[in-house]
Amino acid sequence: MPSRNTQGKLRLGVVGLGLRSSLGRHVAERGLPAAVTAICDPIASRRESGGTLYPDADQYADHRELLALDLDGVVLTTPDHTHEELAIDFLEAGVAVFVDKPLAITTAGCDRVLAAAARTGTKLYVGHNMRHMPVVQVMRELIQDGQIGAVKAIWCRHFVGHGGDFYFKDWHADRRRTTGLLLQKGAHDLDVIHWLADGYTTRVNAMGGLTVYGDITARGGQGDKTLSDWYDPDRNWPPTSLTGLNDVVDVEDISMMNMYLDNGVFATYQQCHYTPDYWRNYTVIGTRGRLENFGDTDGAVVKVWNGRRSGYRVDADLVVEVPSGAGGHGGADPELLAEFVSFVRAGVPTLTSSVAARQAVAAGYAATESLRGGGVPVDVPALPRPPAHLVDPREAR
Structure with a gap:
């Protein structure tokens, strides 16, 4: 002891x-x-x-x-x-x-x-x-302040630029240990979508596949090493040049899912593990406007268009700079x-919220079932009502 x-x-x-x-x-x-x-x-x-x-x-x-x-x-x-x-x-x-x-x-x-x-x-x-990342908090505050009206749709594109190094050289590539990256990696963004929409997914359908890393034969894995031992952002481009992939690679490297939430919000989530850039892009559309983030860490901004109709314009009616944070994930890890x-x-x-965490997994798990079942719609199982100390935060208001 x-x-x-x-x-x-x-x-x-x-x-x-x-x-x-x-x-x-x-x-x-x-x-x-x-x-x-x-x-x-x-x-x-x-x-x-x-x-x-x-x-x-x-x-x-x-x-x-x-x-x-x-x-x-x-x-x-x-x-x-x-x-x-x-x-x-x-x-x-x-x-x-x-x-x-x-x-x-x-x-x-x-x-x-x-x-x-x-x-x-x-x-x-x-x-x-x-939930503690400054870019997510800025978007949530703008939504709660009514800047875009009532949320009706959320689109998230996740460009996982280091996906080969991060997820295909160790246990992450084995569906027995992750189910799939639509759940493992996507759980973050699915939770954020739920948080911004103030709802939980009830039905999904998805498509995707193993389109790049499955063709790489340079396997063998990394043994007892961890990511910090093998990751070098200046190497391994293009993605087809990667070596030392996990012996088992059977998770999808590109996937996309559609979601219907219990409050009527529609959402989409898209994930690709071989893009040259690494960041998340959210678009949230409401009854009075829309917002979108450009960048998700230091130097990022969130733009809001809510003043008038127009054609394409790079300017916005409101631009909010995202505060910088010290520590992992834009300062979120120490706050956690x-x-x-x-x-x-x-x-x-x-x-x-542990309840919301379950709902993110449930959405990702159902989407993986849909993806591997030909894109058929899959209903997300309802959560048994939790006791008081695991209360759904939406019901605590």
Whole structure:
């Protein structure tokens, strides 16, 4: 058991020491009333590198060793297919859980995690950091201020310019461990679409395929390496020049889905993993105008056209510069950890929602079923009504 004196701070564990395990460093960087006292990964080399990142934490190879440590919370940054099992284990041990998105890789898996949180009363938090991204917050504020009237349609194009390096050289490329990138990668944007629209998807249809990376024969994967070990943005162009892809590559590298939401909003989401540029573009159309973001991190702007009808014009009736933020995802990652700590310590309201996280997975899972079933429409299973501490934030108003 960790014996270090944390002086009244929350005692946290970081489970899974891959790329996203660096999330926990924001605890110390932000001076939060918490300390990482335990880290865990079955791979020795990752425990060693994790020890450099968290020098005051004890190291463990099996997450079950942490269940008896009397931790206040854990940050789960393990591969997606493990989220369900690990989250349930810690929830049932009474340990508050931060699980990086997606909550699980199936709708049923999400429902099992939510059921465990309901049964135990243990706090559950899902790392949908895009709700804290400045560009998303600017768009939401403009919508709530009535700048475009009532939202009726949302279109999102996601240009995943580093997709080959990020998602096709390791476990992400294997549908057994992700379901697919329409769920794994798309869960972020689906959650944002739901948040901006103030609704949840009820029916989808989708199309897509494995159009580039499936033809690359230079396989072998990356072993125990993590993205930071192999990623070099100045290499691997064009995408067909990539080497060292995962031995199993059976997820789609391009996909597009249509959504109908429970409040009548129509939405589309499109994702391509071999574009030369890497950013998200949202268009939100309302009864009195539309808005669109250009860029999604430093230097981005959101433009609003709402004053008159016209032909094409590059100028807008309102241009809002997106504030810069320090830290991953435009400053969203440190805000995420600060919110989790406050949530565990005092139960403060959060921008994120485990219920909304389930709804994002459910939309992505249904869309993947549609995509692989010839584009047939698929209904999204309704969520059983959660108990009070997992309340749908739309019903809390």
